[in-house]
Amino acid sequence: MLDALAWTPKNRGTLEIGEELILRARAEAGRYESLVLSPAAVDALRAESAELFEALPEPPAYRRANDTVRDRAIELLPRATDLLSRLIATAKASRDDERLATLIGAVEAHVRALVAIGGGNISAGDNLAREAWEAARAATSSGSFFQFESPASAAKVFDRNTGVSRYDPRPEPSLTVQLFCANQDCRRPAPYSVAPRYSTHRFTCTLCQKPFTGHFVEVRGVDSRSVGKAMHYTLRVEPVGGGASVLEFDDASQGELALAPRDLAVLLYSGTGSLSAVENLTTGHVLWVVPKGACFLATAAFGEGARELDAFRAFRDEVLLPQAAGRAFVRAYYRHGPWLAARVRRNPRAQRAVRFLLQQMHRGLVARR
Numbered sequence: 001m002l003d004a005l006a007w008t009p010k011n012r013g014t015l016e017i018g019e020e021l022i023l024r025a026r027a028e029a030g031r032y033e034s035l036v037l038s039p040a041a042v043d044a045l046r047a048e049s050a051e052l053f054e055a056l057p058e059p060p061a062y063r064r065a066n067d068t069v070r071d072r073a074i075e076l077l078p079r080a081t082d083l084l085s086r087l088i089a090t091a092k093a094s095r096d097d098e099r100l101a102t103l104i105g106a107v108e109a110h111v112r113a114l115v116a117i118g119g120g121n122i123s124a125g126d127n128l129a130r131e132a133w134e135a136a137r138a139a140t141s142s143g144s145f146f147q148f149e150s151p152a153s154a155a156k157v158f159d160r161n162t163g164v165s166r167y168d169p170r171p172e173p174s175l176t177v178q179l180f181c182a183n184q185d186c187r188r189p190a191p192y193s194v195a196p197r198y199s200t201h202r203f204t205c206t207l208c209q210k211p212f213t214g215h216f217v218e219v220r221g222v223d224s225r226s227v228g229k230a231m232h233y234t235l236r237v238e239p240v241g242g243g244a245s246v247l248e249f250d251d252a253s254q255g256e257l258a259l260a261p262r263d264l265a266v267l268l269y270s271g272t273g274s275l276s277a278v279e280n281l282t283t284g285h286v287l288w289v290v291p292k293g294a295c296f297l298a299t300a301a302f303g304e305g306a307r308e309l310d311a312f313r314a315f316r317d318e319v320l321l322p323q324a325a326g327r328a329f330v331r332a333y334y335r336h337g338p339w340l341a342a343r344v345r346r347n348p349r350a351q352r353a354v355r356f357l358l359q360q361m362h363r364g365l366v367a368r369r
């Protein structure tokens with residue numbers, strides 16, 4: 001890939017080389033046949049793109065001998081073209097075309113800028129870097145995922161004809177977002193209107209009428225490490241309206257926290273104040289947070305604190321989680337279990353049936369030990 005950079009500036013223009021590298025990256029994309037297309041995989045590519053965008057060096061204002069900026073640009077090129085290939089391959093295989101297309105455009109703009117900067121082309125480097133920044137901003141802004149409501153009336157504050165002046169009747173700007181109810185028995189999505197000036201908003205679920213709270217933040221960074229069978233997340237965020245804060249929580253759901261820097265997310269807290277979910281408003285991905293040691297279907301059938309629960313927890317931790325198929329089951333269970341548990345709790349017949357089934361399983365589990 002880098003041999004294309006062994007140019008002589010006199011007979012080969014840096015612009016040509018940029019286009020050539022982009023064509024090669026497109027051809028390379030054909031080599032990635034089986035890409036995993038989970039939302040988390042797409043988000044990982046977005047995160048990688050965001051990192052590349054941040055790494056673009058400031059183009060030099062004049063030509064210097066042994067300019068380290070040029071070296072840095074050349075160093076970044078293989079990373080940029082490889083990312084471009086994977087993005088193109090992913091776009092081909094997925095239907096998330098529009099968002100990936102803007103991202104691909106932005107990475108291509110970065111390849112052009114890096115080639116120009118690396119080649120020491122001062123004026124082209126300056127122009128192309130500016131184009132690359134614009135493209136990156138368009139590709140990573142979360143604005144396109146919201147619908148801004150236009151003010152209902154554009155009535156004049158001061159009417160020249162009548163001479164009447166009054167307070168500004170326009171409503172505060174608001175945006176409509178789809179939020180999931182944070183209460184465990186509900187978890188259903190509905191549209192809500194939010195004034196984007198504040199980060200914390202109280203809602204009443206329009207479906208179950210219970211209260212929940214949403215804390216709106218822009219993601220700055222995510223760190224995770226496993227703690228036993230759970231994941232410990234450290235989330236660096238900037239709350240909407242300013243400031244900076246860090247959020248730490250554990251999650252045993254085996255799900256993925258698919259967040260990239262600059263994503264807009266909402267932390268959803270139930271009426272009792274516990275963190276229920278992290279919803280990525282930029283991508284629509286939701287992680288339902290499961291506290292360590294929770295097992296809601298059995299809890300719904302047997303009641304909180306029942307001795308049967310220990311056997312199921314042990315089964316999950318000792319038998320299911322060490323195997324890939326078991327982990328997939330646990331993931332599916334945590335995704336659909338709460339929904340099932342809510343219905344079980346509301347229906348005494350279903351509760352009896354599930355308790356009977358689980359008792360049979362429980363007997364088997366105890367016999368296994």
Ligand SMILES: [Zn+2]
Nearest residue numbers: 181186205208
């Ligand atoms: Zn609800």
